[in-house]
Amino acid sequence: xxxQWSYKKCLFCNGKIPYMPHWKNLPDKCNDCIxxxxxDLPALFKKFLEKESxxxxxxxxxxxxxxxxxxxxxRHKISEALKxxxxxxxxxxxxCKKDKExxxxxxxxxxxxxxITNSPATRAIPARIPPFMQGGAPGLGKxx
Numbered sequence: 353x354x355x356q357w358s359y360k361k362c363l364f365c366n367g368k369i370p371y372m373p374h375w376k377n378l379p380d381k382c383n384d385c386i387x388x389x390x391x392d393l394p395a396l397f398k399k400f401l402e403k404e405s406x407x408x409x410x411x412x413x414x415x416x417x418x419x420x421x422x423x424x425x426x427r428h429k430i431s432e433a434l435k436x437x438x439x440x441x442x443x444x445x446x447x448c449k450k451d452k453e454x455x456x457x458x459x460x461x462x463x464x465x466x467x468i469t470n471s472p473a474t475r476a477i478p479a480r481i482p483p484f485m486q487g488g489a490p491g492l493g494k495x496x
Contacts, residue, residue: 386459393444396461397430429454 357370360378367382381389390396404427407420433447433454448454 383455383459386462387445387448387455390445390458390462391441393441393448393458394434396458396465397434397444400457400461401427401430401434426453426457430457 356373358373359368359370361367362369362382362385363380364385365382367384369379369382371378404420404423407416412420429451433444436443436447448458
């Protein structure tokens with residue numbers, strides 16, 4: 353697979369949408385449009401911090417522990433933003449727009465919550481089922 357990004361226009365604001373050519377489901381909205389859809393950013397960040405604290409209490413492999421420790425600065429940024437703005441959604445949105453790391457995390461959390469992915473697992477028909485098997489389409493039965 354190539355690592356060359358392709359671009360297409362956003363359907364809503366005509367901004368650039370980066371995507372990989374091998375993705376099955378191409379995004380329709382740019383990151384700015386997705387970010388503007390997030391209604392309750394403080395709740396998303398609280399869930400992230402709760403999940404991180406539960407990870408801290410469990411046994412982790414060396415690789416998981418390393419990635420957990422690398423997110424320490426990100427956890428600190430989130431907790432500071434939540435403390436400073438006392439859960440005001442508008443102020444936290446402005447903070448995220450200024451900090452690219454927080455913006456990326458907010459969009460990622462929103463996509464995970466909404467179930468938006470670009471993986472082949474979201475295909476309507478699984479790839480392992482051939483479209484026509486032994487004389488007929490699946491579910492239509494065989495011809496006699």
